[in-house]
Every structure is written in structure tokens, then in C-alpha cells.
Amino acid sequence: MHEPARAEPARKEFWTPGVYALIVLAGIAVVIAIYRFVYGLSAVTNLDQEYPWGIWIALDVATGVALAAGGFTTAAALTHIFHRHRYEVLVRPALLTAMLGYTFVALGLTVDLGRYYNMWHPLMPSMWQGNSVLFEVGMCVVIYLNVLYIEFLPIVCERFIGAVHLPGLLARFNQPVDSLLRFLDRTLSRVMFLFIIAGVVLSCMHQSSLGGLLLIAPYKMHPLWYTPILPFLFLLSAIAVGFPMVIFESLLASKSFGRKPEMHVLTPLARLVTLTLGIYMIAKIADLLIRDAYVYLFDGSFESWMFLAEMFFGGFLPMGMLLSDKVRFSPNLLLASTTLVVLGVAFNRINVFLVAYQPPYAQKAYFPSLGEIFFTVGMIAALMLVYRAAVTIFPILPPGHKPSSRVLIKQEG
């Protein structure tokens, strides 16, 4: 196995005006969550008997899981399974995003579930219900979350081995904790490949099953999105958004920490995006043609416009941009194009879960309440805060200064 790529905790002032703004937004989300736990879902959300799922499912859960796909596409598949080690500098940020992303999916779900304290029920074999797509999604997400924590452990070990300084009375445990970390580090380095492969398998399963969730509502879904291959399209779009998400984050982190963008890896990775995004778009278009669903494309309905907008802004436009050398070599244009892909997948998830879902008897269409919107915004802010804190504590990002020597180049084992 490879040694981890060289990285070190980011040295930058943590308390910036941007951080204060994020804290305010996250604080609002906490207040909304408290309000929901005290007064119920009806006090905060616009959910009703026709629309049981809103943006907390479409964005916080479905989009959250999709955007965390950088973890299995970049960190696990590309770098560790296909051994494209040039991308190693992106592995840790991608892994951190996936770990935080899934953690926040679980947190968001807690607020949305009516009986959140029963969240452990799917783990009890007596309650297993194998027919349920949601059961599979839930189990895979729980197991994968643990896999991600395990994959992150070596970074914790690297940071604290020989540097365990517990405060006060706890100081007596410095030695045992250090030994434990060393033991974990040694053991994990030998078996990590098992977890890495498992993570990819679990991701493929639940990324696709998220799309399978709505196959159970054949009489309610708009034909532009309702297709038997919806699970496959969800998997392909998760793979398509994995690299762009990693590029997007890397460029944002460079901006935020005032570093030189990692263009030497982002540019070749952007070329791969044209492949993954291209496959997804071909599958989506072929599906429309084979099902004869294209007849709904230009009927002028709200749904048709939403579908066209999704395809144009999330597909054709970024695809056209990324095919150009100029875009792939320019940090700003690359950021713009990958932002489009990221938003495009969010757009798709909203379309599938909210726009395509058309329950009978609905008096009015669902639109999220301010409470729902600000909770989602606050969760994203909180995720960014924790990310920022994590990269200043743990060795995630490459050293900010230009490396002066090549002493750290590792050997293949």
C-alpha cells in the first residue's frame, strides 16, 4: 500500500469574517432544529399529506450523498484501485468531504424523521425488510459511514502519533493513547485495501438505490424522469459529479487559503470529467429516446422546462466548457464549469424527488418554507465550518509553501 501523500495542517488564521458568517448561518439551523424538535415538523416545514418529502430529503440527503461521491470515485477508485497516484494530493480532501457529507446526511435525516429515536431499528434483524429499497439505502449508508471513518483514521494517527498531549489529569493516558494509535496505524495499513474496495461497492449500491426509491411510485412520477434505469442514472450521475466536486472544492480551498491552485492534477482530472459526464448524458438521452419520453420535452409544461434546464445547465453547458483546453487550464473557468456540474446534479435530485413527484389530490405544489431553506443553508455552512476546522487540525491539504525537495517521494510496496 501507498504511504499517504504529503500533507500538513493548514496554517491560516481560522477566525475570518467568512467564518463568523458561517457560524451565524449554522446557528440559525440549530435554532430551526430545536424549533422542529419542540413543535413538530408542521411548525417548520411546508410538508403535507400529499408531499411527505421536501428539500430536506431532496437536498440534504439525496444531493448530499451524490456530492459526497468524490470519496469513492477519486479517493478510492481512481487513486487506490486504478493507482493513479498523481491524484493523491486530492485524496484526503475528497475523503474528508465524503466523511463529513455522510455525517451531515445522517444529521439532516435525524431532523426529518418523525421518530428519529427509532433510527437504529433497521439494524435489528427482527425488523429487516429486504423488499424495501430504503432499507438497502439505509444499511449501505450506515456501513459506508463507518468505512469512511476507518479510512480517515490513518490521518488521525499521522497527526497525533508522537504528539498526544492530553490536558490536565488525562495526561497520564498520553502513552497508552499513543500506543493505541501506533497499533491502529500498523494494522490499518495492512487491511485498508479491504475497506477501500468495500467502500466502492457500498457506494455503487446505495448511490443507485437512491434513484430506485421513487420507482415505487409509478403512477405519480412524471415520465421525463420515471424510467426503470433511474437507479443506473443515479449511479452514473454520482460518478459524473465525483471528480467535478473534488475539483470544485480544491479550487475553493485554494482561494480560501490563498494558495496556488493544484492545476497540475485538476486539469487532467477535468479531462476525465468529460468522459464520466459524457457517459451519463448519453445514457440519459438514450433513455429518453428508447422510452419515447422525448415527446414531453417540448410540451411547454413546467416539468419540460425544468428538465431542459437541468440538461442544459448541468450537462451540455459544462460539457462544452470542459472540452475546451482554455477552460481546463484556467482556474476560474474550471471552477465555473465544475460548479455547473455540481449544481446540475443538485438540480436533477430536486427534479426527481420534488418536480417529477406528482401526487394525486394535491391542492397546491410543494415549495419549501423559509425554515426548510435556512436549515439546509445552515447545514451546508456547518459542514464548511467543520471542514475548515478539520483541515487546520489534520494533515489534509498539501503544504502551503512550495516543496523545496523531493525527499518525501514514497516507494511502491
Add this chain to the structure above:
Amino acid sequence: MKLNRRGFFQVMAAGTATALASQPAQASDQAQASNPNSIGMLVDTTECIGCRKCEFACDMANNLTGQPVKAFEDMKVYDRERRMSENAFTVVNRYANPEDSNRPIYVKSQCMHCLKPGCTSACLVGALRVGDNGAVVYDAWKCLGCRYCMVACPFQVPMYEYDDPLTPRVRKCEFCHTRLEEGKLPACAEMCPPMALTFGSREELLKLAHKKIESNPDRYIDHVYGEKEVGGTSWLYLASREFEKTGFLKLGEGAVPSLTEPIQHAIFKLGLPPLALYGLLGAMMWTYRNGDEYIDPGESEETDPSA
């Protein structure tokens, strides 16, 4: 031949209710559709007079609002179409009758108790399940409150207690399964004054329904709603006017889980597909073990041409 409905009704009440409630558990998914133990209810909308006594009986039996019978005698509610709610498991709606404007059509709605329900297939912990007699029942203790059942139901029946912050439940007609176990009839059927509701075995009720249509083709359209819709439902309807004109949904014959369950079963068939993928990825990891090398930013080949 005119069938004596009251007689049939009583035989069924005494026979099926007790017998079916005590059947041993052996319900497999496939067997469900042809389960001879399936109970049912035949709603003859041409008999319904819109008295709302079923709503009152349901309210009492399920301890819903506890309103007195007077509250259910208000006929002004018919001015607008109503839907079930977390506090009303059944509602009656009024529709125009083009043949006789003095005799509007009344339609009772409640959970249809599908033979292959979407809600039970969706529920990840089995909080909703099909009983041995075909009744779709709910166990709040298991429920997570994810509301996937509401997404899955083609009739939009399960209702949710959004106002309850701590112990919200999914609410719907459960075919009075506790009353059935006591040998009683479902509350609505027991109360119904004009005998618009006939409780019995689903098989027998289907025969009865077709017999009624046959012997009175002027009175009924030739369609038993629920016989084939979404793979069949325990509640069956007879009507004088096309169902779509009186609040019924036009649904196909496919059961709603007919796409999701085969996919789930294929994936988990002995766990082979995930294991195969695991093996394939492991093999790739080995094959590509001599991948490319880490590129130092200082000596990268691809550089910004504009820099």
C-alpha cells in the same frame, strides 16, 4: 336472480371474520395475490345514501376526534371534495349523477388494502405489513417516521401526524383488525344503514359483484374497481358511472412494487452481485498496482499555457 344481501352479509360476518383472523401465518409475497383467506369489502356506491354514519362509526372505533354523531350529520361538508386525514380514516364525497340529479352519487374512500401494497414494500422496518387476512396494518412502535409509505401509496392514503413533535404516527384505516379478531365486523360495515357495504372473503365478494352486474346491467357499469387496479385491492367498488368521474384514480394493473422488488431481490440474491463487484475491483486493484507516479507540482508536465 336477486341475491339476499343481508343473508350473505350475516353469514360472512359470522364465518369469515372469526375464521380468517385465526389463520396461521404463511403469507409469502407471491401467495398474497391469490390468498384464499383474503378478506374484502364490497362498496355498492349505488346503494350509498351519503348519511356519513360510516365516518361516525370509524371515528368511534378508532378513537379519532370523539365528536358526537351530530357532527357527522352536517351535509354541508359535501359542498367540497374532502380527503382523508390523520383524524378521519374514511370520508364520503358527493358527485353529480347525470342520469338523476336528485340522486347524487356518494363515494366512501379509505385505505384500499392492496393485495401487493406499496406501503408495506416501502417500509424499511416492517412497521406496515399485510396481515394473514390481507388487512394492511401498522405498528407505530417500529416506525421511524420516514414517510416513504406515503410516497409509495398509489391512492395517497397514509396520513401523517405532522403536528406531533415526539410520537407522530402514520394514520389510516386498518380494516378494524382488532374488531375482526373479536369476531366483530369492521365498524363502518356494521353501522351502514343501507347496506352499501358488504364484508366477506374477497373471492366471494368478487363473485357477488359480477353477479350483481350481470343481473342488473342497467344499474352498474361493467367494472369492479379494485379487482385488477394496482394488482388488486381488498376493497372493491360497484358504480353506475365511470369511476374516474367520481373521484377514483385511473390506475393500471401493475402492483406498485413490481419494479423495485425484483431489483432488490436481484441485488441481494445470495449477495452475489455485490460480492462479484468486490472481486472485480480487487482484481483491478491488483492489475493496476504499478500505476503512474506521484507528480510533484514543481515538475509537472501540464502547466498553464497562459501562465
